Amino acid sequence: MNRAERIKLLRFGASGLLVTGLHVTVAMTLIEYAGTGPALANALAFACSTGGSYLLNTFWSFSSSPALANAWRFATVSLGGLTLTALVSHATAVAGGGPGLGIAMVVCVVPPVTFIAHRRWTYR
Known part of the structure; x- marks a missing residue:
């Protein structure tokens, strides 16, 4: 990088x-x-x-610069991040992990995924 x-x-x-x-x-x-x-x-x-x-x-x-196109893409990625947060949290709980581990997993997974999505799609 x-x-x-x-x-x-x-x-x-x-x-x-x-x-x-x-x-x-x-x-x-x-x-x-x-x-x-x-x-x-x-x-x-x-x-x-x-x-x-x-x-x-x-x-x-x-x-x-703000634009309708990147605003819609940003909102889409944000909702995808929210969905991914719920999925990672749920998967961690199903696997027997506690809430702290679920939060740690979310922090490790969601920001990198949303950064890449914003870099490659939202602000292309």
């Missing part, structure tokens, strides 16, 4: 950490201060963090 690709990968990782913080902040704020149920709070937080992720990754990680 060349230097430019490593920079994109590092920025993608940093963006992921930032939007994870955004998700937690939005969800907890809605639950604690607005009385929103956890499922709705997390759904709204997912929407907010996905929008933030799109902007950060478009401008910073991949040095691209």
Whole structure:
């Protein structure tokens, strides 16, 4: 991997950490201060963090411009990542792994897959 690709990968990782913080902040704020149920709070937080992720990754990680085509591809990859998260978590649980192992597996599998999908498809 060349230097430019490593920079994109590092920025993608940093963006992921930032939007994870955004998700937690939005969800907890809605639950604690607005009385929103956890499922709705997390759904709204997912929407907010996905929008933030799109902007950060478009401008910073991949040095691209917002466009309808890459926004739809980004949303598709994000939903695919959500589906992959559920599948990896479920497979880990079925195999007898606890929640911590499931989270570790998700962290090891989902970000690399979504980075490659964004690099090769979303921002082609």
